[in-house]
Each structure stands twice: as C-alpha cells, then as structure tokens.
Amino acid sequence: MTTTEVPTDVAAFAGYVRERMTPHLGEFAQAGAGAAGAERDDHIAAVEELREGHEEQVACMRRLQRVLYDAGIAWPSGPTHLGGLGLTSIHDTVVDEVLDDMGFPSREALFVGLNIVAPALVHHAPAQVREPVVTGLYRGELIGCQLFSEPGAGSDLAGVSTRAVRDGDDWVLHGQKVWTSMGHLADVGEALVRTDPAAPKHAGLTMFLVDMHAPGVTVRPIRQMTGGAAFNEVFLDGVRVPDSHRIGGVGEGWKVASTSLGNERSTMSGAAGPLTPYVLERVVELVKRLGAEENPILRPQIARTVAAVTAMRAAAGLTPGSWTHRLEPVSGSVLKMLMTRALDEIARLAEDVLGERAFVDHGEKDAFAWSEFVLGVPALHLAGGTDEIQRNVIAQRGLGLPRR
Template identity: 70%
Template sequence: MPSNENVPSLSPDAFRDEAERFLRSIAGEFAGAAGGAGQDPPSDRIAAVEELGEGYDQQFKRARELQARLFDAGLAWPSGPSDLGGRGLSREHDQVLDDLLAELDLPSREVLFVGLRIVAPAVDAHGGPELRKRTLPALHRADLIGCQLFSEPGAGSDLAGVTTRAVRDGDDWILTGQKVWTSIAHLADVGEALVRTDPGTSRHGGLTMFLVDMHAPGVTVRPIRQMTGGVAFNEVFLDGVRVPDAHRIGAVGDGWRVAGTSLGSERNFMIGDDGPVSPYVLERLTAMVGRLDTAADPVLRQEIARAVAAIVAMRASADLPDGSWGHRLEPVSGSVLKMLMTRAVDGIAALAGEALGERAFTDRGERDTFAWSEFVLGAPALHIAGGTDEIQLNIIAQRGLGLPRPPKPATQPAAT
C-alpha cells in the first residue's frame, strides 16, 4: 500500500514532542557541522541550489549519518508504511519533522534530496512489492543514494523527446544512451532512468522508467563544473547497461506518468522550507538589508517590496488546502507554485545584487556580502530545474486554462 494511504495513529503535536526530544538528544553529535539549517555555516555561504564544492565529502558523510540515525529511530519517513521503515502516519507528520530539522542545529540533508524527494516517491507509488521492499528502506536510511536520469543533450525541456533506448532481452533490458545535468550521479548508487522502449508509438506512450544500478558495467559518469564552482551536475553514459525487468518502475509504456510523480514531488520540495526560499535564506536577507541600512533608498524599497510580495504569494498559495484551486487549476497547481517560487528567488537575487553592488562579487571579508554571489549565480538554474518556465507556462495555459496549443510554424516550400 502506498504510504499516502496510511492512517495516522499519533497526533502531530505528540509526534513533534517525541521527535524534538530525540533530535535534541543527538544534536551534540553534530555540533559545528557545516550546513546546519539553524546556524551560520563557517563558509558564510548562501545558495539557491545546493552545490557540492570543496569539502562536500564531509557534508555528504554527515548528512548520511544523520539520516541513518533518523531512520533507526523511526523518524526518517513518518508517513511510510511500518513494514518499510516508516511509522504509518500522515504527510502532515512528515512536515512536522521537516520543520523541526529546519529549526535545529543539525546538518543539512539537501544532498540527499534526489533520492528522498524524487526517486523514492516514484518507487513508492509505482514500483512492485519486491522493488519497494528492496529499495525504499535503503533510500530512506541513506544506505542507497539516488539520482535522476531524465534530461538528455537533445531532450531537456522537451522531456518526452528522450532517445535513450531500452531493448528487452529475456528477463532483462539493455539500456543505451546519454543523460546530462544529473545531480550527484557521481555519488549515487541507483538512478531513476526515463528511457524509450517503443519508438514506434506516441512520444509519451513509448516511455518506461527503470531503476539503474549506477555501479553496473557500462555506466560512465563525468562531472560537470558549474560557474559557481560546484560539481553537483554530471553527464552519464549508458553503454549496453543490463537492467533486470524486476527493476522496472511501473508498467511498460507508463514512464511518463511515473516521471510526473517524481517531478511533482520535486516541485513540492522546491517550495518548502528546505527549498531555495528557506527560512534561513530569508533570515540572512533580512540581516543583510538591516546591516547595510539600505531600506531608506527608494529604489531598493521597491526591490524589497517585490521580493516580499513574491515570497508571500508563494507561501500563501502553497498553504492552500487541496481543492482550493478549482477544477481547472488543481491539476496544474504544482506548475503554478513552481513559477511563484522562481519569481521569489529572482526577487531575492535582484535585491541582493542591488543592495550590495560589486560587494556581492568581490570578497572583502564582510559578512552578508560576497556570500550572496553563489545565490545570485545559482538562481537561473531554478528556471530549469523541475521543468523550465516555458514548459510550466504551457502546462498552465493548455491543461489548466484550456487554451489552444500554438500553431506550428509553417513549413517553407522547397527551393526550385
């Protein structure tokens, strides 16, 4: 049974008390760990997108240690079924845990988010019983690290255009192709791969999802360094990689629907307290504006107002209960929230740039100055991650508002 069908047997308040007691009891083990949400990291860094730069191996190690402690205490996956390491509670209990972790001085788990927030939900919702049993506890304990093998050099925004092939060979499938912009692939044990199993049918109908062993023969990972200096992204080559049919997620030809589960979960994460517009980022933004005494500048006051309005709009929309969007927009609410999130991030980045000027990009050792360069440089990536702005706007227009698709460009007659 998928975890979202579990019935809560413990009130959120009682669960919070239990979780807080445990988290405070282990906080001393992680004291001073870089990246804790409730502290200022030693590097003074502020990021819109989690980057794996210098020292990421220690950050990654601490995140895995914390996740294992949470799992062993029954706190890693409150809404998960008890036979898979969960508690059989509700998604509200998941949020209670996330809120607590954001408040306390503990290592950030953001480096684990692909496995926890993208891969695991797809396996939980669409995987067979054996795949769920073998994979979900390991992902939620961080014994397995997951990555997302979706985008390709010729199919980024147009995800339905993927050309990586999977050909059936008995009880296995043989995968061949290339993926790109794969976060933490160089650290991952498994990858959720969207591939084409039937090139003769519709673009969406010929796709199937598999869980690939990233250590299998034929898998090659090459890191891509970003302009921020981080090495979170990779290109992945699949050269005749053999994947058991038992590792298929969902039915053959149902890969598009499985991908929708992963992408929807990713967008929900991006607007949450662990996302780019986190309470920590807002706290640092407020501190920066106050320290520089720039609020009296009329131009900056407008930037501040725009940033605050965008954040309030995103938060208010995210807090709407199910069914509040109306029958048209309810199915595309995730796309609306993703667009509101990118506007909020743009507002914060613009405000930081306007308030700091060159100090945002020249390191003079001043607090809340150069630290913002990583946020400003990383902000454009959020217009791509989780589906580009253009794709989200098309989804809202066509599926939500019922607007027609734009006409295809007229073909030019052949020259005579």
C-alpha cells in the same frame, strides 16, 4: 510510541520531532559537518553544492537519515508498511523546518532519492524492488538520482533517445543523460528510456531502475559557474538492467515520469520552505546594515521581495484539500513558480544593494557572501522543468486552456 500515538496536529507534530531529535544534537555537532546548533556563517547559496573532500559530509547525511528512520520520522507522508507515518506532505516539511531550526546538517545529497525516486517506486515498482530500495533510500543506505534529461531532450522530455532493447530477462541500455543531480554519489537511478522507437514519443517510453555501479555506467561531473559540480553527465553503454527492475509497464514510462515530476516540483518548493524566510531575513539585515532601507529606488524592490516570499509561504502552507479541484493536479507547478519568483526577488534585492560587491572581493564583510546565491538562483528556473513548461502545465491541465 506507535504511529497511532504520533500527533497529527502540525504544531504538536513539530514538538514531537524536536523531542525525538534533541538527544542527537551532540552527536552531529561532534561530527563537524553542519555542526548542530552552531551559528551560521555568512555564506549563502540557493542550492547547497558538495565540494572537494565531501565524503564526510555525505556520510554525515547518511547517518542523520538513519537516525530519522530509527526515530520513525524519516518519511511522515509515506505508507506505514514502508516505515512512514501515513500523514501528509505538510508533515514532511515540518521535519525539514524543525531540523533546520535546530541546526542539523542538510540532507541535500539525499533529496532526489527521497523526494523524487522513492514516490515513483511506491506507486509503480514491483514489490520485490519497491520494498528494499525504498527502505534503503529512507534509511540512508542508498542515494538515488534521476536519469531524465538528455543533450537533445530537456524541456521536451518525451523526446529522449536513450534506448533499451530486450535481451532475454534483461534490457540493454545505450545513451547519454545530462544535468543529473548527485549522479556522482548515486547508488540507483530512475532512467526514462525509449523502448519502442515506432510508437508516438510519449507512448514509446519505459522507466527502469538502474544500478549506478553497473558495468557500462560512466558519470562525469559538470563544473558550474558557482564553483560546484552537483550536476553530471551519465553515459549508459550497454548497461544491462533486469526486467524485474522495470518501473511500471512497458510503454508506461511517461506515466511514471509524471509521478516523479509532480513530486519534484512540489518538494522543491517545500525544501525552500526553511530556506526562503531565512534568506529573506538575511537580505533584510543586509539592507539595514548598509543603511539602504530608506533608499527610494530600493524600497519598491524590498516590497516586491517580501510580497513574493509571503505568497510562496502562504501557498506552501495549504493542505492538499485546500486547492481548487482544477488546480489540485498542478499544485506542484504553481508552488515551483512561486518559489523561483521569491528567490529571484531576493537575489535581485541583494544584487541591487551590493552592486559589484556581490562578485568582486574588496575585503569587505559582504564580499562574495551572496555571489553563489545570485549565480545559483537562475538554475532553479530550469530544475524540475523550465518556467515555460510549468506555465504550459498550469494553463492546459489546470485551467483547461487549449494548446497553441
């Protein structure tokens, strides 16, 4: 079937994805990583985190990505000359939802490369870098990471101090990055660095594609309170990057970063599409199992939770042209805020219902089942830009309000 024969109707496309992936169910069930079609366990997490001995899990994600690529559905919204279908981001979400419903393993380790790094490369990188790297990411051959935040530049991202100095045909990078998701698994990294210290902070930045296996790159996982270590510190000590691996023009790093950040915010909410109604269903089951549905103290929280999830799903279901002209550029920030609010309300309800059982093991069925979710949700208020940053983006760029 050619791309012109792929159905564009969302429901028909979902059926097409299911048809293409059904022959592979047995393959991934036998792999033993996220056994396809298997009943889910009681464990619930806001963000899936790879644990010790995760090599087979990551290998399974890579294999699944290659299967999707060969089936022609790895990147529905991508350009056709890079293996995409030229459809919309809604079709990307459909693939995720169908795979989740069928029981295929997640592709969490590939998220940053597929949804944040690849779009920036498509829009800004030279062809000799764009085509092999984007194809490698979508074939599962490469894992990407984002080298943005620094110890002294988190919310104020334009304040990065990692520097790059030109040396012939190369640039030499020195500095430290932090909170780098999946950096310990990455093959390539999108690095925002300062190339002109004398220029205004937004104007002195340039973006590079860094080989994460190059000499001078050191990655140290950061252990979190959830027990996982998905985030990392990355040290760049004299790392040489060819000028051919510059993404965009010198001094245009902020423009490239804006492309990445916009995709990060919208895809985070899209990635939560399958998760949020599933977790809502689980928390409602919990409420009923513990006989708390008639509790007058809990009922308002139950209503707030359902309303928040419904609002997020409704907004996420809007097509790109459905947003008003003013809000279209900030739709990613709006969706990200709605997503974190929905997950917040679910976590609050689970914590209210369980009390100390969310964190203290009494040997009961629900002990610890929700702990990683409740502990992990606050991180989503920081990932992809803090809530405060999102509100500023919406106010200034979407509503035209003045800076204070």
